[in-house]
Amino acid sequence: DGTQVFNKAAGPAYWLHINGTAHAIMGMPPVVNDGGATNRRLQQVLQAYALSMLDKYLRQRDNHLLDGPSPSYPEVTAILKKNI
Secondary structure, three states, X not given: OOHHHHHHOOOOEEEEEEOOOEOOOOOOOOEOOOOXXXXXXXXXXXXXXXXXXXXXXXXXXXXXXXXXXXOOEOOEEEEEEEOO
């Protein structure tokens, strides 16, 4: 389920729980069963969180999206954080 990768992270790590998704292996993106509009929304959610992480650690610009679930992205119901 990928928790071993998260637990072994030697630096900051984030684990998003996104309702309605499944993650077969860590090398594959999460997928949604309907294959249409929901997958496009999932891409938007993943892009927003990935850009937030890159901005936070590479540009030192924190939009606080990674602080916890956001009303803008209700699909994300939990965020696990590991700051080392």
